[in-house]
Amino acid sequence: MSDVLDSTPYDALLLLSFGGPEGPDDVVPFLENVTRGRGIPKERLKEVGQHYFLFGGVSPINEQNRALLDALRKDFVAHGLDLPVYWGNRNWAPYLTDTLREIAADGHRRLLVLATSAYASYSGCRQYRENLADALAALEAEGIEPPRVDKLRHYFNHPGFIDPMTEGVLNALDALPEGVRAGAELAFTTHSIPTAAADTSGPVEDHGDGGAYVRQHLDVARVIADAVRAETGVDRPWQLVYQSRSGAPHIPWLEPDICDHLEERHAAGVPAVVMVPIGFVSDHMEVLYDLDTEATAKAAELGLPVTRSATVGADPRFAAAIRELVLERAAAERGAAPERCALGALGPSHDLCPVGCCPARTPRPAAAGADSTYA
Structure with a gap:
């Protein structure tokens, strides 16, 4: 059993998500984070934020990520997988850079990343990888040795x-x-x-x-x-x-x-x-x-x-799928040829995003890909 549930060389998993406001005062600052660099006036952001204000200024995504985090941890423990799970967001607390800083302080050196986006696209994959690269560079600038980072494959057909x-x-x-x-x-x-x-x-x-x-x-x-x-x-x-x-x-x-x-x-x-x-x-x-x-x-x-119909959310079957993907990727990194589950006609996705995959209009460094400074 210990061999089956071996996550080596990985010593932590990061749940990486978009983030969202958790109160009315958070809405505009959150939208400023999302649209940074686009020069969108604050008044326009207040208009866009009306969707959030209809729900008390609270996005449900953070609570849903807490539920998924709990489901992953419970599944790992129940199946004997000794792998700590962390959570970081791109646009709101807990911020990705802060979480990576915590991961490094806890002594973890090899990190797998689960993005809350199942499909290939710039905004659903490459942009997450760019944010990872920015956060890893921030750690380096602080004199902190960043962990090596890999991203789980797309799981849309698992x-x-x-x-x-x-x-x-x-x-x-x-x-x-x-x-x-x-x-x-x-x-x-x-x-x-x-x-x-x-x-x-x-x-x-x-x-x-x-x-x-x-x-x-x-x-x-x-x-x-x-x-x-x-x-x-x-x-x-x-x-x-x-x-x-x-x-x-x-x-x-x-x-x-x-x-x-x-x-x-x-x-x-x-x-x-x-x-x-x-x-x-x-x-x-x-x-x-x-x-x-x-x-x-x-x-x-x-x-x-x-x-x-419902989304998968924190469904135990989804948590189990993530465990399977972690073990699959770990085995592949150790040189094995694990079974790779996938339904439909397209087969399992790539482990490593290749050069030219989901390119940005303006090239930026991205982690966890064939073209990455940070592997």
């Missing part, structure tokens, strides 16, 4: 990520009125990003036509739709749609928007829609506002019955 979402779709279908349930369609939703960023997501060979970002989401949607059909005996139409668009109107972003999709399906006579947020790990603000508030209000205006 059974521990997909199975809880499939169960969530089945529960959401059951929550629909019986009269419309049989004809309900599935709308798989994820964060819209600029089409230029989508086209260059993933390794260079995957670039174009939405890149790895779109292909990965389509593959997950197909796997879940097939599983739902197998369970219910109903072959339901489905589509990948987008939400949470921001930025200048003249820049093309991935479409259709979820609200436009609901209008179109209602006009086509569809009796009900289940919204399936496959692009999100937990029920944070993009889910609570853009789906549960805005899209649900649009559906009510149309008279279209909708439900929303």
Whole structure:
């Protein structure tokens, strides 16, 4: 058993997330962190912050990360994996640099990173790696030897990520009125990003036509739709749609928007829609506002019955998947050839982000990749 649960050479795991405000006074400073360098006026940030103010100025993401942190620690202990788990955020406390400073002070030298983003894209992977590089450089500037850092592979098609979402779709279908349930369609939703960023997501060979970002989401949607059909005996139409668009109107972003999709399906006579947020790990603000508030209000205006399926959150199956990914990566680093679980047609993702993967418009140092100063 000790050999199976050997995390060597890694001696700690870092849960790395986006962060969010935890009170009304935090909202504008948080948004200033998110938009730093873009020159957005404070008054505009107050307008953007209205989504948070509707929920008392509190983003649910931090509490959800605490729950995931607890689930990971309990799973590791229950299975005899002796690996401490830390938590750091990109844009709010606990800040990434502070957490890395704590990790170094605790004597850990080889770190695995779990990002709360399952898919390939600049904002979902490369930007996390850039923030890691910035934080590691800050430690070096303070005279602290930074730990060596690796990032867990993309887990969008791991059974521990997909199975809880499939169960969530089945529960959401059951929550629909019986009269419309049989004809309900599935709308798989994820964060819209600029089409230029989508086209260059993933390794260079995957670039174009939405890149790895779109292909990965389509593959997950197909796997879940097939599983739902197998369970219910109903072959339901489905589509990948987008939400949470921001930025200048003249820049093309991935479409259709979820609200436009609901209008179109209602006009086509569809009796009900289940919204399936496959692009999100937990029920944070993009889910609570853009789906549960805005899209649900649009559906009510149309008279279209909708439900929303659950994200994986702190589901024990997801925590178990992370344990499996930790052990898989550790074994590979030791020179073994571990089994790499993946559903769908795309297979397991790369361990090391290759050169040219999800490039930034302005090149910046990034950790945990083939082009990294910090391995």
